[in-house]
Amino acid sequence: MIDFIDYLLGGISSGAIIALMALALVLVWRSTRVVNFAQLGQAMFTTYIALTVRELTGSWFLGLIIAMAAGLVVGVIVHFLVIRPVKRLDTSGAIIATFGVLIALEALAAMVWGGDPEAFPPPINNSGYEAFGRIWPFSPYDLLVLASVVFLVLALSVVFTRTNVGLAMRASAFNPEVARLSGVRVNRMLALGWAIAGLVGAVAGVLVAPLSTLSPTSFDIFLVFAFTAAVIGGLDSLVGAVAFGIGTGLVIALVSGYSDSSNAPLVALVLLVLNLLFKPEGVFSHHKARAV
């Protein structure tokens, strides 16, 4: 039983980060009906930028801020240079293009920073708290991660539900034609969606890097986790992405704890298959995942 609690505690922070990544995928999907398979490639790239800034200035926080700005810029660039020019009906083209961006970004990162895994040490103590005579697998850094994620999610929900920009973004996602007729600059809202997604992904990248190592391909597996969480959540739902992101993280932590961490990709795969078999439209959404 104490094992169970340990594994759950250990999975909370990675679950929260997966939730952020899923959130980024959902933000892009809502704005342009594209799953951005390059999302975590962008996050990997901005995390390298954060690492460089941190090595130059010694400040983790400055690295995070610059990575967020870079994520914003990269998101907008990818949207304008790649996604907008793809023909609207060419869904396979859009998917392939995002994979092209992923390949290019991973190669570019390897060219600039080298392909070897690099350590990204946590900014604060990452050894567990001590209480009731034992060490719990929950550290000050986990607390920082959790606080950051909660803050970001709350900020996003305030933006989406309480501001005019948020309303315009929701309108553009819900019905672009009507939104345009109502005077919403839909294209700007779509670009804003990509920008916010890039920012969220950048935060997720900087937060997750200390939990493993940073290499050009080390986020590939998180792409699978985030996609799983986003799809189970309905791909359309911000709440679903957060809830199932944390859920996916916890399930992975439990399975890794009781068996072996190399099983994590298989766990994600099984979750994804089960979801697509029994509730392909996701838990929080009503659109169709199956074509036939």
Add this chain to the structure above:
Amino acid sequence: MEALVQRFPGARLGVNAVTALVIWGLLTWVNQVIEPLMSYYLATAAMYATAMFGMTILLGLSGQVSLGNGALMAVGGYIFALTSMNWQTVPILGTPWNAVWSMVFAGFGGVVFGAAIGGIAARLRGPYLAGLTLGIAVGVPAIANRFPELLGGENGLMLQVPYPAGGYTSGDTSDEAVDDGGEVPLDEEPVYEELPDDFGDFDEEFTDEFGDELDSDPGDLSDEDLLTEDDLLSEDDFLSDDDFLTDEDFTTEDGFEADIDSDAGADLDAGLDGGSEASEGADITDPAADLDLAGVDAGVDAGFAIEQWQASMAIAVACVVGFIALNLVRGRQGRVWQAVRDDPIAAAVSGISPAGSKISAFVVSSLFAALAGAVFAQILTYVGPGAFTLGLSLSLLVGIVLGGRNSFIGAIIGAVILVWLPEFVLDVSADRGWQDQITNNAPNFIYGLLVVLVVLAAPGGIVGGIQSLAGRLRGQAKSSSSP
């Protein structure tokens, strides 16, 4: 030609058989005359082409973006490795035909896995399918870690290439080689009779004297640095002759149209199977003969001869797969796939099951991927999680998109690009003196940019681009592209 096909119902099969045979003959001849390093590139390109014929059907004709083909190659590779290593003494399935049977099992495994995955995946819409197959590409190689005793875990399995002993013996295949005549160089026949006597002796010498050296070469590949896709592509960086494949590709295309004869009957497609095995037989004995004659001091030749044999095997598989693919695509099934891709509802109204059509495309492409994986295992003499990465799946996608996703010629061009571009970058970097980390990753960077460019500017890839250019020159807008 069309008139001929309409008059004789079986003629299409014959035409395809002649096409495959001509290409096979040409490539086999090329493989005999080029340098052994070129044979290695040829083998790799043929392996990629085999897998990408499946991508043409899946992505081009059926319109499904799948990243699972690298994982299905892993299925084929592991099945080949396990059956060819463990079942050598089993009667019937055992030694003389061991490797051929392993190939069959690999293909069968591909069909089973493809049907299982396809049943779930093929009915999903674009991004869901891509995401699920992405998970498969990342997850399936990790299965090797679940069964470390059987599958070798993270280290994978070293494979004994079924050469010169092992899978085949010259005696069994030489008959067919003689029967088939045509494509096999006649001057090599006398060698067959003498070989089996010296074979055993030679094999012992071979392993005693050179076992270390030969084993250490693939060992280096697998243990040190095989683990990323860049390394797979650019591992053998000695020399590069860029034009060796493109040239003969053009000749095959010419020969394609010109060499079609009226007596291309059904016996020719029967001849294809015999022919492909004959090529294996001929090429096994041929390098063995070289070794035998050259004696013990020809260690370099020994390494090269293996590559030539690998190339002949890869070519034979690619041609058989290409023949199957041509028959499927140019027949009813091809039209069914296209109909479902273009309008599933209209297809369903016409009595076609869209789900069935998509699953069948998945199964066929899985079969091809598994066969390519078996070939890949023999080229690397290794199977392991590091060989079948997400990078492999992505490079298949890159190849098919660049070459042209709607045609088999596009698949071949894509395969050539995948082999040629890393070598080209190596050449350039040698001239410019780039750092290793730039040289090793520049090909992927170029692939990524090219993929985006192709999607935006020429969705049909190189082949589609040439077709539309030719159409524009002829002053007629040609909208449909035929595979």
